[in-house]
Amino acid sequence: MALADADGIESLSMRKLAAALDITAMSLYYHLKDKEDLLDGMLDIVHSEFATPSAGDEWRAAMRKRAGSTRSVLAQHPWAISMKARTSPGPATLGHLDSVIGCLTAAGFSMAMTGHAMSILDSYVLGFAQQEASLPLDPSGDIGDATEAIMAQQEAMADSFKNLAAMAVSLILQPGYALGNEFDFGLELILDGLEVALLSDSVSLSQ
Amino acid sequence: MALADADGIESLSMRKLAAALDITAMSLYYHLKDKEDLLDGMLDIVHSEFATPSAGDEWRAAMRKRAGSTRSVLAQHPWAISMKARTSPGPATLGHLDSVIGCLTAAGFSMAMTGHAMSILDSYVLGFAQQEASLPLDPSGDIGDATEAIMAQQEAMADSFKNLAAMAVSLILQPGYALGNEFDFGLELILDGLEVALLSDSVSLSQ
DNA sequence: CGAAAGTACCATACGGCGTATGGTGGTGTC
DNA sequence: GACACCACCATACGCCGTATGGTACTTTCG
Numbered sequence: 001m002a003l004a005d006a007d008g009i010e011s012l013s014m015r016k017l018a019a020a021l022d023i024t025a026m027s028l029y030y031h032l033k034d035k036e037d038l039l040d041g042m043l044d045i046v047h048s049e050f051a052t053p054s055a056g057d058e059w060r061a062a063m064r065k066r067a068g069s070t071r072s073v074l075a076q077h078p079w080a081i082s083m084k085a086r087t088s089p090g091p092a093t094l095g096h097l098d099s100v101i102g103c104l105t106a107a108g109f110s111m112a113m114t115g116h117a118m119s120i121l122d123s124y125v126l127g128f129a130q131q132e133a134s135l136p137l138d139p140s141g142d143i144g145d146a147t148e149a150i151m152a153q154q155e156a157m158a159d160s161f162k163n164l165a166a167m168a169v170s171l172i173l174q175p176g177y178a179l180g181n182e183f184d185f186g187l188e189l190i191l192d193g194l195e196v197a198l199l200s201d202s203v204s205l206s207q
Numbered sequence: 208m209a210l211a212d213a214d215g216i217e218s219l220s221m222r223k224l225a226a227a228l229d230i231t232a233m234s235l236y237y238h239l240k241d242k243e244d245l246l247d248g249m250l251d252i253v254h255s256e257f258a259t260p261s262a263g264d265e266w267r268a269a270m271r272k273r274a275g276s277t278r279s280v281l282a283q284h285p286w287a288i289s290m291k292a293r294t295s296p297g298p299a300t301l302g303h304l305d306s307v308i309g310c311l312t313a314a315g316f317s318m319a320m321t322g323h324a325m326s327i328l329d330s331y332v333l334g335f336a337q338q339e340a341s342l343p344l345d346p347s348g349d350i351g352d353a354t355e356a357i358m359a360q361q362e363a364m365a366d367s368f369k370n371l372a373a374m375a376v377s378l379i380l381q382p383g384y385a386l387g388n389e390f391d392f393g394l395e396l397i398l399d400g401l402e403v404a405l406l407s408d409s410v411s412l413s414q
Numbered sequence: 415c416g417a418a419a420g421t422a423c424c425a426t427a428c429g430g431c432g433t434a435t436g437g438t439g440g441t442g443t444c
Numbered sequence: 445g446a447c448a449c450c451a452c453c454a455t456a457c458g459c460c461g462t463a464t465g466g467t468a469c470t471t472t473c474g
Contacts, residue, residue: 024453029434098370237422
């Protein structure tokens with residue numbers, strides 16, 4: 001994982017991993033079935049780093065914490081993002097999901113509504129992490145260094161893509177703009193929506 | 208793209224692509240700088256398949272159409288999902304974004320709110336597509352074939368992951384459950400939230 | 415006309431990859 | 445003292461992306 005964080009997942013080879021461990025490539029195959037097996041294990045470790053709700057947590061706070069930690073963990077291990085859509089989950093992955101379901105049902109969510117909530121939250125956070133990872137931002141989230149590169153394309157865009165150009169100058173290039181702010185907006189919007197859905201859900205159940 | 212759709216992106220090599228075109232691998236390098244160049248081009252074509260809002264479209268309908276078409280296009284080209292987070296957008300990508308910005312600002316969204324709306328919608332749809340692609344579902348979205356495999360793990364899970372097991376039997380394995388239904392729930396929740404935000408946005412602007 | 419320039423393709427080769435096959439020496443057990 | 449097991453390794457095969465340096469054929473132009 002240190003190698004993948006430093007040089008990118010595509011440059012992690014069995015030979016390089018072995019060299020970092022002072023053994024040869026083939027020795028790895030005593031411990032691992034194949035490279036897939038290695039990646040599955042790495043992904044499960046990533047899942048173990050996500051904040052997991054404890055029994056009794058208030059659901060909104062728990063989901064906020066989970067979303068935030070997921071985002072920051074995935075920012076630290078960007079290679080995990082595209083792998084998250086991987087079949088064959090490990091124990092950490094399953095345990096994490098289990099706690100989330102427990103938290104939501106304890107808060108009064110029906111099983112169907114729990115499924116809805118997890119689907120929308122997970123999709124949002126995963127998608128956001130992926131978009132965030134694709135931007136040439138420094139870790140602060142500030143647009144910083146990229147500004148000049150964008151300004152260079154600015155003239156070419158002004159003709160063909162007027163709206164895009166307008167957004168660039170009046171929003172994205174403004175000092176203080178950071179994609180991180182967008183994350184909270186969307187997350188709160190979703191949590192608000194879920195709260196409403198939760199209310200009508202429990203009403204319909206109690207009738 | 209046909210090759211990537213059929214056999215997966217990881218099995219698309221310059222040699223195989225060349226063979227499919229009845230030329231040799233090195234001949235491709237007359238037309239392409241390198242393999243990255245090829246992938247960038249493929250991704251831009253995918254972007255051109257997304258439904259793009261026309262001037263004057265009602266924003267909710269336009270965003271619904273865009274989200275739905277994005278989802279189905281990405282389901283058809285699953286390899287594009289992990290590539291979507293790719294720097295160096297092509298003309299189709301930029302043109303698409305431009306139209307979306309135009310649609311939202313025309314509907315009364317401020318530039319900041321347009322940014323919020325695009326961020327949350329794009330994150331949600333992209334994340335959902337990624338999760339959808341990772342599930343072993345048949346194209347209908349029905350759980351179908353996977354049921355037996357899940358049932359086999361069922362006993363092992365019942366002990367360690369009680370909530371997960373409960374969700375499996377009472378929700379996911381129920382006949383008629385399909386992940387596709389989750390998509391619409393989340394999308395409408397987000398659109399509702401944006402509508403509320405749009406109203407308070409224009410109120411605060413008119414004051 | 416003939417030469418130069420440009421276009422589309424190709425043969426060969428290099429270093430890297432995942433991993434199949436078949437070892438090797440050290441340790442613990444009965 | 446025989447045997448099994450553990451952790452590691454040497455060699456080799458068939459892939460991969462692509463650097464280098466061609467080759468025919470067509471178009472352009474003095």
